[in-house]
Structure formats: structure tokens, C-alpha cells
Amino acid sequence: MASWNQKQWQQDMAESPRRAGLSSHSSFLDDRAVGFTHVKTPAVDRGLFRLTGTQDGTQAGRGGSRVVALPAGRYQRPPQLAKGLKACHLNHENRDRDNVRAIDLELDVITHPRNTSAMLPVIQARNSGCSTKLIYDAEMTWMEAKQGAKDCMILTTRWDLTSGESKKKIAFPRAFEGELEVLCWIKDFRFRTWCDTASYTLDVKASNVTATGFTAVAKGSRNTQRLTTTWIIHRKGKPKVASGTFRTLGDGPASNTGRIAFPRGAFIRKPTVLVALSGFDLAGDGDLSIGTYATSVSPGGFDWHLNTGADDSREALRSAEGTYIALGFV
Structure with a gap:
């Protein structure tokens, strides 16, 4: 596993003007958001993230994320990432931030353009508010390929x-x-x-x-x-x-x-x-x-x-x- 410096990586992510896949920091929830769970202990990169690993699965929530550490020296710059939904159980009575009933799911893998020691898979309810209760269970996969392959x-x-x-x-x-x-x-x-x-x-x-x-x-x-x-x-x-x-x-x-x-x-x-x-x-x-x-x-x-x-x-x-x-x- 890579030598992963949590403080440095989080600082780098905070300073990044753009996170992969979405246009701004505020597009992603964090562990200060109601109904969202973030696990800071880094996991081994297996190309999988399941949300019930961070929630008890009995109550619908807004989502979760977990740090995934990358092996030292694998990449000189962030890889290409194919991201796909493996499984989900989503609440059809969910309401979004505008109090509209909708199933609105979003997933991504956040990387930093200069720090390749870790990445952050995220599964979350998009356009959510504090009362949003969308996700009972969800799992995503990703595939990595070197830039310029x-x-x-x-x-x-x-x-x-x-x-x-x-x-x-x-x-x-x-x-x-x-x-x-x-x-x-x-x-x-x-x-x-x-x-x-x-x-x-x-x-x-x-x-x-x-x-x-x-x-x-x-x-x-x-x-x-x-x-x-x-x-x-x-x-x-x-x-x-x-x-x-x-x-x-x-x-x-x-x-x-x-x-x-x-x-x-x-x-x-x-x-x-x-x-x-x-x-x-x-x-x-x-x-x-x-x-x-x-x-x-x-x-x-x-x-x-x-x-x-x-x-x-x-x-x-x-x-x-x-x-x-x-x-x-x-």
C-alpha cells in the first residue's frame, strides 16, 4: 500500500480548483452533512466501494465515501477512470432539496491532479437536502487505465x-x-x-x-x-x-x-x-x-x-x- 498522508491529501483536495467528474467542491457531500458517512481509514484498491460498508443498511441516507490508497509509484498522474453502478436499493419516496419526489443517484471517484497516493469513491443522492433519504444500499466499481494509454x-x-x-x-x-x-x-x-x-x-x-x-x-x-x-x-x-x-x-x-x-x-x-x-x-x-x-x-x-x-x-x-x-x- 502507498505511504498515505491523510492531512496532506485532504489539504491538496481542498486546494484543488476542480474535482474529477464534477465542477465544484460543493457538488460533493462530506462527513459534516446529515445522512452522509465518510470513512477516513484507507482501504486497499480493489476497484469496488459498497455503501453498506459505511452505513448499517436499515435506514436510507444521503450517501457515503471512503479513502482508497493507491500503491506507491503506480501512477505519475491520476489515471483514467471508468465508473459504473453495480447495485442499488433506492427509496422511491425520497425527496430532493427542492422537496420533489425523485430517485436522483450520483457516483464518482475523486482524484487530485498532483497527489496520486489515494482517491475517494463517492456514492450520494444528488441535489439532496437534510431530509433526503434515498440510499439503503449501493455499490460501485471502477477500472483504471494510465493517461495516454x-x-x-x-x-x-x-x-x-x-x-x-x-x-x-x-x-x-x-x-x-x-x-x-x-x-x-x-x-x-x-x-x-x-x-x-x-x-x-x-x-x-x-x-x-x-x-x-x-x-x-x-x-x-x-x-x-x-x-x-x-x-x-x-x-x-x-x-x-x-x-x-x-x-x-x-x-x-x-x-x-x-x-x-x-x-x-x-x-x-x-x-x-x-x-x-x-x-x-x-x-x-x-x-x-x-x-x-x-x-x-x-x-x-x-x-x-x-x-x-x-x-x-x-x-x-x-x-x-x-x-x-x-x-x-x-
Whole structure:
């Protein structure tokens, strides 16, 4: 683990004019905020942060964060970060800062431009007030890549679905060579819950992929207002890397599972498998509860899971999709 100086890192973060992903310090809650829990003891970097590690999980709150220490010398400057939602149980009766009923979730990983000894994953209710009670449970994942890596690029797309945005042309900062894989993780979103019983639906795809960019297509139910997605673009056939999607087959049970087989010879040892949600269609008029997990990981593959813990869960999960990337060098 890195030699981590809490006082210095916090001072550096306070002096930073801009935090990664959002425009100002005040965009993030801290341990002085009602309903928000921050853990200062640094955790080992495993690419995962679960909020019930900082809350008892029985009462909905506004969110939490935890310092994650990075190994000494891993990065000279902050890495590229793909951030995705793994699981959540969100209160549909939540009210935001303006006393509007909404499910408004936000997650990020805060870094400092000069101090690479640590980073800070955050899961929080966006636009929240002291009476906001949104999050019972939530888990996020992230993938790191060095800045300037020639065979991997990470991009973020923000959608205003209230205004009807559905397609965006995404241009790469530089052209790729060879065939590409384009993966999508859902990062955060807002659903209104005060006016109807519309479903919780998000569907995001990449089309028309070329060496210079692609078309991103997003769809949501009529109560979907905001969506942010992370795109992971990597060279197809890269050694010690496998990626793809898995999904339920139409209306299904509350718990769904299957097995992904990696390409033969892709891994000699058990890889690290990172999974996050890339789409879902859930019944409305209730809590939003969905999660994806990977188990039984081996050099040959892994078992995937897509589950909902909502009330009347056999009726709640209409469909869901997860996206994975397996890495044999971390």
C-alpha cells in the first residue's frame, strides 16, 4: 500500500480548483452533512466501494465515501477512470432539496491532479437536502487505465432525457488502430417518482463504431430525466483482456444467473472481473432495486448474476443487462 498522508491529501483536495467528474467542491457531500458517512481509514484498491460498508443498511441516507490508497509509484498522474453502478436499493419516496419526489443517484471517484497516493469513491443522492433519504444500499466499481494509454480510452457521456436527447456522436481524441470493443457502464441517473407509475428503464448502446468514434444511443422510460454513462474503448484481442455483456431473457425471475466462457487461452491465472449495470427495465411505483455480481471466477470464465430485491420481485424485474471486463494483469 502507498505511504498515505491523510492531512496532506485532504489539504491538496481542498486546494484543488476542480474535482474529477464534477465542477465544484460543493457538488460533493462530506462527513459534516446529515445522512452522509465518510470513512477516513484507507482501504486497499480493489476497484469496488459498497455503501453498506459505511452505513448499517436499515435506514436510507444521503450517501457515503471512503479513502482508497493507491500503491506507491503506480501512477505519475491520476489515471483514467471508468465508473459504473453495480447495485442499488433506492427509496422511491425520497425527496430532493427542492422537496420533489425523485430517485436522483450520483457516483464518482475523486482524484487530485498532483497527489496520486489515494482517491475517494463517492456514492450520494444528488441535489439532496437534510431530509433526503434515498440510499439503503449501493455499490460501485471502477477500472483504471494510465493517461495516454494507446490501447484503452475511457469517455463519459451525459444525457438530458427530459429534453428528448437520444443520440450523440462521440469522437475519439485520437484514431484507434485495429478492431475495437466499446463497452458501456451506467454511472448515475435521475427518475421522477411523483407523477406516475412508469417503469425504471435505461437502455444504452454503441452503434456505427469506427476508428475515430461511434454513435451513442440512449433510451429511457417517460419518467427518466438524467443519465450519465461511462464508455470503455479497448483494442479487440488485447492479451489478458476479455469483455462483453450478459442479460436476462425477457421477463424473468427475481434472480438470474449464467456462465461466461472466456476465449481459450486468454488467461493462465484467475483474472480480475469487473461488472456493472448497462441496462435495466424494472416495474415502477416502488423502490428501485437491482444488482449484478460475478462469482466462481476461474481462468476459463465466471458466473454472472442479475438480481432484484424489490417487493413483489418476481414481477419487478422485466429485463436487465450487465457488462464485464476481465483483466489478467491486475
